[in-house]
Amino acid sequence: MSPTVVNGLPAHILFVHFVVVLVPLTALAVVAAAVRPAWARRMGVVLPVTALVTLALVPVTTHAGEWLEKRAGHGALLERHTELGDTLLPWATGLFLVATAVWWTARRTAPAAARDGAAPSGLLTAGWFRAAAVVLSVVVAAGAVVDVYRIGESGAKAAWQGTAQSAPASR
Template sequence: MSLVNGLPAHVLLVHFVVVLVPLAALALVVGAVWPQAARRLGVLLPILAFVALAGVPLATSAGEWLEEHVDSNALVRRHAELGDGLLPWALGLFVLAAAVWWAARKSSAERWSAVPVRTAVAVLSVAVAVGAVVDVYRIGDSGAKAAWHDGFSQAATGAGGDAD
């Protein structure tokens, strides 16, 4: 996918990733720390994480197309490098979300009853969620810098102007 309505697809697809990865991360942490929430979220937890995961390669692929159609500079290259690092985080979110969902659907006797296992899953979930969100922020920040570094004036130009 390269263009959507004349706009680079990356510009549109990246918004799904920017919203869904942090949302999946938040749902994962809530579900991992609070088992009752995981039961209430049900299958929505791994589905949300899967959709976020699926969005990453779509946005990355569209970004690679866009990279070939813009002037290359250090900011664009840095953004592309950072973007390539999100897939493992998104995969981690999905795997942990599936594990938390699976554990939550078991009866209370079958559920992860060992406190150390539940604690380890919760700590790992928090670590992966934080890593994913921080990575999304860093990628987005670098993309904004690449797109806008020379494309606006801090002083108002009056082009938007007030009607008299």
């Protein structure tokens, strides 16, 4: 399905960095685009494409993590991290769907406004729809970011708890 080793290192270690960066950035972009339709038009197709790349990286990272888990042994912390890792795909899917909907509605309002020289109109500028888009984007974005944080924290604990000290090691 996906690479499991990159240059002799478990690929999960590499892929997780992409997810940790892209999920919050995509979440921020989705909220910004929902709040400001002009920003959605300015971002253009980059918004849903970034969300799609983010979505695609989640199962790739999860697969590489499952491969690593089979070789790292078992423990309560690792089990917790693995369970939490499976919760990100629905949030990433939600980010992609909201990003696509915001982009699509902003795209559809732009040509009419440019042609008429008038202010943009349409779904994304309709008060009720825009409010719903903002609320939905904030909920999905917050859920995705919080989930990434929880997964990352559990992974760090699984990897590092008991291996480092608060005081520097003596030489």
